[in-house]
Structure formats: C-alpha cells, structure tokens
Amino acid sequence: MHRLNRWNTPAVHNGWEQTTQRDIAFHQEESRDHRRYVASVDGPKIVVVQDLDKPRTVGSFWGEVNSGAHRALGCVGTITDGAIRDLDEMTGAAAEHYGRQGESR
Known part of the structure; x- marks a missing residue:
C-alpha cells in the first residue's frame, strides 16, 4: 500500500481500467441520475454529504x-x-470544502 501513495486517485483508477479492461465505477446508473439532477439545478450549488460511518471515519467519499x-x-x-x-490535489480548485476530517498525501 505504501508504494501506491505516489499515485493520486485518478492515476490508480486509470491504471485499474487499463489492466482489467473494465470501469470500477459503482452504481453507474445512480451516478448518471445524480449528475443530471445536479446539472439541472441553478447555481451556485453546495454539495452536502452525510457520512454513514459515524462516529468512526472508515473511508472518504469526497476527494479530488x-x-x-x-x-x-x-x-x-x-x-x-x-x-x-x-x-x-484539490488546492486551487476554486471551491471550498468543509469536513470533519481531512487527509492529504
């Protein structure tokens, strides 16, 4: 795992797709519906994400x-x-992000 730290999330995802010849995106239909909905709403928009792993932080849904x-x-x-x-990786992304816990590599 420590060797993977040199690559960011998109690089690992792209490598997985090239190696396995398949996309690892989960719930693609729900993701499309979500993106269509978000695109249809007038802005500016703020995304609110509820973490269902409370009180522990097992993983992180939101990232680059x-x-x-x-x-x-x-x-x-x-x-x-x-x-x-x-x-x-999100530095200079022209967006604000507020969470209970942040993690940089």
Missing part, C-alpha cells in the same frame, strides 16, 4: 475526483460530516 466532477457541474463547495481526501 468528486470535487472536479461536481465543480464541472457548477458546484462551488462541499460540506460533509465525514472525511475529505486528496486535499493536496
């Missing part, structure tokens, strides 16, 4: 990939009661 995708949909920020990852 979700931030970039939602920024393209007109979102200007994120509020979550969970963790936010990839903080270093």
Whole structure:
C-alpha cells in the first residue's frame, strides 16, 4: 500500500481500467441520475454529504475526483460530516470544502 501513495486517485483508477479492461465505477446508473439532477439545478450549488460511518471515519467519499466532477457541474463547495481526501490535489480548485476530517498525501 505504501508504494501506491505516489499515485493520486485518478492515476490508480486509470491504471485499474487499463489492466482489467473494465470501469470500477459503482452504481453507474445512480451516478448518471445524480449528475443530471445536479446539472439541472441553478447555481451556485453546495454539495452536502452525510457520512454513514459515524462516529468512526472508515473511508472518504469526497476527494479530488468528486470535487472536479461536481465543480464541472457548477458546484462551488462541499460540506460533509465525514472525511475529505486528496486535499493536496484539490488546492486551487476554486471551491471550498468543509469536513470533519481531512487527509492529504
């Protein structure tokens, strides 16, 4: 795992797709519906994410990939009661992110 730290989330995802010839995106239909809905709402938009792992922080849903995708949909920020990852990669993303816990690599 320590050797993977040199690559960010998109690089690992792209490597997985190239190696396995399949996309690892989960719930693709729900994701499409979500993106259509977010795109249809007038902005500025703030994404609110509820962490269902409370009180422990097991993982982090929000990071560079979700931030970039939602920024393209007109979102200007994120509020979550969970963790936010990839903080270093999100620097200068022109969006604000507030979470209970942040993690940089």
